[in-house]
Amino acid sequence: xxxxxxxxxxxxxxxxxxxxxxxxxxxxxxxxxxxxxxxxxxxxxxxxxxxxxxxxxxxxxxxxxxxxxxxxxxxxxxxxxxxxxxxxxxxxxxxxxxxxxxxxxxxxxxxxxxxxxxxxxxxxxxxxxxxxxxxxxxxxxxxxxxxxxxxxxxxxxxxxxxxxxxxxxxxxxxxxxxxxxxxxxxxxxxxxxxxxxxxxxxxxxxxxxxxxxxxxxxxxxxxxxxxxxxxxxxxxxxxxxxxxxxxxxxxxxxxxxxxxxxxxxxxxxxxxxxxxxxxxxxxxxxxxxxxxxxxxxxxxxxxxxxxxxxxxxxxxxxxxxxxxxxxxxxxxxxxxxxxxxxxxxxxxxxxxxxxxxxxxxxxxxxxxxxxxxxxxxxxxxxxxxxxxxxxxxxxxxxxxxxxxxxxxxxxxxxxxxxxxxxxxxxxxxxxxxxxxxxxxxxxxxxxxxxxxxxxxxxxxxxxxxxxxxxxxxxxxxxxxxxxxxxxxxxxxxxxxxxxxxxxxxxxxxxxxxxxxxxxxxxxxxxxxxxxxxxxxxxxxxxxxxxxxxxxxxxxxxxxxxxxxxxxxxxxxxxxxxxxxxxxxxxxxxxxxxxxxxxxxxxxxxxxxxxxxxxxxxxxxxxxxxxxxxxxxxxxxxxxxxxxxxxxxxxxxxxxxxxxxxxxxxxxxxxxxxxxxxxxxxxxxxxxxxxxxxxxxxxxxx
Amino acid sequence: xxxxxxxxxxxxxxxxxxxxxxxxxxxxxxxxxxxxxxxxxxxxxxxxxxxxxxxxxxxxxxxxxxxxxxxxxxxxxxxxxxxxxxxxxxxxxxxxxxxxxxxxxxxxxxxx
Numbered sequence: 003x004x005x006x007x008x009x010x011x012x013x014x015x016x017x018x019x020x021x022x023x024x025x026x027x028x029x030x031x032x033x034x035x036x037x038x039x040x041x042x043x044x045x046x047x048x049x050x051x052x053x054x055x056x057x058x059x060x061x062x063x064x065x066x067x068x069x070x071x072x073x074x075x076x077x078x079x080x081x082x083x084x085x086x087x088x089x090x091x092x093x094x095x096x097x098x099x100x101x102x103x104x105x106x107x108x109x110x111x112x113x114x115x116x117x118x119x120x121x122x123x124x125x126x127x128x129x130x131x132x133x134x135x136x137x138x139x140x141x142x143x144x145x146x147x148x149x150x151x152x153x154x155x156x157x158x159x160x161x162x163x164x165x166x167x168x169x170x171x172x173x174x175x176x177x178x179x180x181x182x183x184x185x186x187x188x189x190x191x192x193x194x195x196x197x198x199x200x201x202x203x204x205x206x207x208x209x210x211x212x213x214x215x216x217x218x219x220x221x222x223x224x225x226x227x228x229x230x231x232x233x234x235x236x237x238x239x240x241x242x243x244x245x246x247x248x249x250x251x252x253x254x255x256x257x258x259x260x261x262x263x264x265x266x267x268x269x270x271x272x273x274x275x276x277x278x279x280x281x282x283x284x285x286x287x288x289x290x291x292x293x294x295x296x297x298x299x300x301x302x303x304x305x306x307x308x309x310x311x312x313x314x315x316x317x318x319x320x321x322x323x324x325x326x327x328x329x330x331x332x333x334x335x336x337x338x339x340x341x342x343x344x345x346x347x348x349x350x351x352x353x354x355x356x357x358x359x360x361x362x363x364x365x366x367x368x369x370x371x372x373x374x375x376x377x378x379x380x381x382x383x384x385x386x387x388x389x390x391x392x393x394x395x396x397x398x399x400x401x402x403x404x405x406x407x408x409x410x411x412x413x414x415x416x417x418x419x420x421x422x423x424x425x426x427x428x429x430x431x432x433x434x435x436x437x438x439x440x441x442x443x444x445x446x447x448x449x450x451x452x453x454x455x456x457x458x459x460x461x462x463x464x465x466x467x468x469x470x471x472x473x474x475x476x477x478x479x480x481x482x483x484x485x486x487x488x489x490x491x492x493x494x495x496x497x498x499x500x501x502x503x504x505x506x507x508x509x510x511x512x513x514x515x516x517x518x519x520x521x522x523x524x525x526x527x528x529x530x531x532x533x534x535x536x537x538x539x540x541x542x543x544x545x546x547x548x549x550x551x552x553x554x555x556x557x558x559x560x561x562x563x564x565x566x567x568x569x570x571x572x573x574x575x576x577x578x579x580x581x582x583x584x585x586x587x588x589x590x591x592x593x594x595x596x597x598x599x600x601x602x603x604x605x606x607x608x609x610x611x612x613x614x615x616x617x618x619x620x621x622x623x624x625x626x627x628x629x630x631x632x633x634x635x636x637x638x639x640x641x642x643x644x645x646x647x648x649x650x651x652x653x654x655x656x657x658x659x660x661x662x663x664x665x666x667x668x669x670x671x672x673x674x675x676x677x678x679x680x681x682x683x684x685x686x687x688x689x690x691x692x693x694x695x696x697x698x699x700x701x702x703x
Numbered sequence: 704x705x706x707x708x709x710x711x712x713x714x715x716x717x718x719x720x721x722x723x724x725x726x727x728x729x730x731x732x733x734x735x736x737x738x739x740x741x742x743x744x745x746x747x748x749x750x751x752x753x754x755x756x757x758x759x760x761x762x763x764x765x766x767x768x769x770x771x772x773x774x775x776x777x778x779x780x781x782x783x784x785x786x787x788x789x790x791x792x793x794x795x796x797x798x799x800x801x802x803x804x805x806x807x808x809x810x811x812x813x814x815x
Contacts, residue, residue: 164726164759171758171795185796195737195766200729200759207796 012057013102014318019046020102021384023095027088028387034083043091044070044077050098062101065116069094072123074179081127090122092388150181150214152303154296156234158206163230165201170231174209176223181213184295190286208292210238210299238300321414324375328561331364331371332654335562338364339675372559377417379457379466380408385421386428390453393432400450401436407457412464413559416536420466420556423529427468427552428453430505430526435472435550445547447471463538463580464558469551475544477501484510491697499637502542502550506530534686536560537578537669539636561655565672567648567680568631570614571622574680576653576672577642581633581685585647588628602630602641611641612692614683617667635689642685655682667691707735715745717781721752724760732760736767744776748807751782761797764809780807 023046030039047070054062069091075081097119100111155177159170177183188206192198211220217235224233338360345357383405394401412420436442436451443449454469477498484490489507496504504510508527533540538556557563557580565576586604588611601608611630615622630641655670662668669684705728706719718739724732739746771778788809792798797810805811 169757171791174796175794185794187796189762189765189797192762192766192769195733195740195763195770198733198763198766200733200763201726203758204762205758209796 009057009105012053012059013106015053016050016062016102017099019050020095020099021381022046023050024092024388025384027092027095028391030083031085031088031391034088037077040073040077040083044073047073059101059105061111062098065094065101065120066098068120069123072127075127084126086122087126090119090126094119094123150212150303152238152299153211153213153217153220154236154238155209155211155220156206156232156236157209157224158232159203159227160230161199161202161204163203163227166227166230168227168230170203170205170207173223173227174207177209177211177220180215180219180223181211183212184210184299186210186288186292186295188286188288188292190288208295210295212299212303238296238303324414328371328375331368332561332656334364335368335652335654336673336675340677343675368562372413372562375414375559375561376411377414378409379412379417379420379464380405382417382421382424383408383455383457386424386455389425389428390432393429394436394451397432398438399432399436400439401432401453402450403453403455405455410457410459410464411558412457412556413561415560416464416556416558419532419536420554423532423554424455424466424468426526426529428455431468431470431472431550435470435474437473441473459558460555463555466554466556467551469549471549474546474548474550475502475505475542476546480504499542502544503540503636505542506540534684537563537684539686541637563653563655563682565651565653565682566631567651567674568614568629568642568644568646569648570618570645571620573620574648574674574678575614575644576651576680576682577631577633577685578682579650581635583632583634583639586630586632586641588630588643590626600643604632604639607639609639609641611643612688613643615643615645617688617692633685635685638689640685640689642683651680653680653682705731705735707739709742714743715747716743717747717749719749721754723754724756726757726759729759729763732763736763740767740770740774740776746771746776746778747781748778749781750784750788750809753785753788755787756791758795761792761795765797768805768807768810778806780809784809 023043026039026042026046030036030043033039047066051063051066051070054060054066072081072087073091076083076087081087093115097111097116100108104110157170157174159168163170174183174185186208188208189204191204191206193204198204213219217237220235221233224231338357341357342361345353387403390401390403431453436453437445437447439449442451452471454467456467456469458465458467477496480501481490481496481504484501484504484507485492487510489504489510490496506526506529510527530540533554533556536556537560538554541553541555542550543553544550557578564579566579566582568575568577584604586602588602592602595603600611600613602611603609609630609632611632613628614620615624625645628643628645629647630643631647632639632641651672651674653672655672658665658668658671667684667688668681669687670682672680672682674680704719704721705724707716708719709716716739718735720732768778784807792809
């Protein structure tokens with residue numbers, strides 16, 4: 003059982019590392035000489051390999067080892083970072099993911115693919131190495147589980163070391179494979195030039211190595227020169243007093259902290275101690291330099307450990323537990339509403355005080371719980387960089403993806419369900435929107451097309467926009483295709499804006515040929531359904547020849563919304579408050595003026611409305627004066643006729659369950675303070691169904 | 704290649720080093736450096752075409768440099784120091800070994 007838990011901890015971490023690896027590789031493609039990025043890629047693979055071996059994922063460790071070996075050459079500067087290397091490493095990253103997926107019950111990983119990737123990577127390395135017979139994979143050294151630590155290595159070669167053909171600099175460079183090295187050469191033993199024997203070694207070194215490996219790994223490097231040198235290895239940061247950080251600060255530190263002096267000025271003032279020691283011959287300059295380096299390296303390591311401790315403070319919780327918590331909070335909000343109602347009825351001051359306090363606490367609990375589920379949308383954005391890169395290469399286009407608002411937070415449930423719709427929209431932008439380079443050049447556009455992905459908060463919603471600078475939508479072509487496909491009647495009059503919305507109609511596609519990217523007319527229809535399923539809406543703007551932007555408006559959360567409670571014949575409904583624009587009365591004379599049509603005149607503007615009572619075939623008499631709730635549905639003003647408007651209501655949304663499968667004009671339900679159930683109206687869907695029904699009745703399309 | 708030439712006046716000279724400076728060239732390098740230290744008060748050093756060096760060359764250059772400073776000789780640099788030389792100096796821990804007295808920028812990695 004314990005093994006099960008550990009394994010899942012590894013796979014979770016590995017998935018995260020793979021995601022980081024992908025981001026780093028894509029960044030590296032832009033700046034192939036960035037050594038820090040190369041180091042990041044290497045470290046991600048090294049950790050996957052090490053942890054994989056530790057947790058028994060031998061296939062992952064073995065495969066990653068091969069990839070890491072090649073990438074190590076890039077790290078040491080012997081292999082340039084080329085597109086081929088990035089392509090193969092990305093493919094390797096996908097392969098590792100497939101192996102991990104397979105361990106979780108997914109389809110088995112394709113070994114041939116793994117072999118192809120490794121062969122490709124080996125082909126990139128210099129000939130003498132790739133020509134070697136298949137090398138048996140080295141046993142993967144287990145990673146020391148603790149975090150990195152600092153060793154001070156004193157390496158003093160014997161003066162005759164050159165005669166054995168040993169190059170001490172190569173040994174020092176080998177240490178760099180274990181971690182970050184600060185190397186100080188101690189040169190105080192140098193005689194004058196005249197006395198110096200050029201074939202003897204007078205240099206010794208102090209090396210500060212920050213590594214996760216143990217002392218044996220360091221000794222292994224010097225194993226063949228044991229008799230030719232003196233080696234002294236000491237673990238530095240672990241020997242310090244654990245409480246040392248808590249010691250009173252030194253005067254200089256306080257002055258720097260208070261901003262009274264700069265750190266540089268302090269250094270300058272403190273330097274004379276070293277200088278004095280050197281001048282008086284107490285200690286050579288190199289030793290002072292080594293001591294200062296030791297101080298700095300240990301300090302840096304402490305800071306890193308501090309950061310790691312901060313990371314450790316984060317607790318991973320399965321999202322199902324979080325969902326349960328949100329449900330419980332939802333129940334509590336409902337019960338609290340009932341308590342409030344009862345307290346008001348009983349007019350008991352003590353009860354009312356308690357009820358008010360519970361109301362306050364519940365609100366705080368609700369906000370806190372909801373905030374736990376909020377995640378930045380950036381991680382979703384990052385996935386699309388790879389999509390754009392791969393698809394644009396496949397289609398022979400040059401496209402740059404830029405993003406903004408990656409730190410915009412959204413409910414985890416919304417983010418999870420947003421991925422597929424965004425993939426469809428971006429794929430469409432790449433396939434239909436952005437032109438090929440020759441076409442762009444001919445029309446005077448920059449060769450590289452732009453897709454901009456942005457997220458921004460707008461009240462209780464988040465607006466996510468995909469904007470491209472491609473060829474834009476042609477409203478005439480959209481109308482013609484819609485008529486051809488029977489989606490639109492030939493005599494229908496549509497504004498350009500309405501014509502753009504046709505791309506979301508079922509079975510509609512203007513692609514000249516079907517590619518494996520898009521053109522089957524399925525994607526965008528699914529997009530609309532998914533977004534509406536999230537209680538969101540889509541708006542399309544376009545300019546022919548200039549580009550298209552598709553904006554998704556999504557609620558911040560799916561669990562609790564602000565609603566407007568309305569009633570029809572003692573039954574309650576909730577209209578999402580975000581969509582509501584105003585409420586107007588419908589008097590008998592207004593009904594008479596409309597000659598049987600369901601329209602209302604709002605300050606001279608004619609607004610169509612749907613009577614909820616008629617729509618759901620409800621019994622009971624209509625009140626003399628009806629209330630019309632006017633809402634914005636897909637950019638149009640539509641009214642909804644109800645008996646009365648009860649007021650604003652914080653709605654904890656409950657799923658309706660399978661028995662309501664065919665009643666998709668309700669997107670959920672909520673329980674009111676007195677235990678009554680109110681249904682949440684899906685306005686967009688209701689309007690669309692009514693439009694279809696009316697067009698059938700009038701014989702149009 | 705290791706070459707030391709005096710100018711017409713004989714008061715200054717130029718030390719030109721190129722190619723790979725390894726243990727094979729250690730002895731001729733020491734002799735040339737001694738000549739350069741002994742013969743002139745002003746020395747120009749050119750490392751522009753050095754393609755690599757090992758510890759023997761680093762030790763010799765370091766010792767010669769100290770002698771130049773000690774004897775009050777004026778040393779200047781001619782041409783740029785190749786990146787590979789900077790890297791070797793850095794990786795072998797010789798950076799900063801003579802502090803502020805590095806007129807040629809070999810030990811402090813001063814820009815070319």
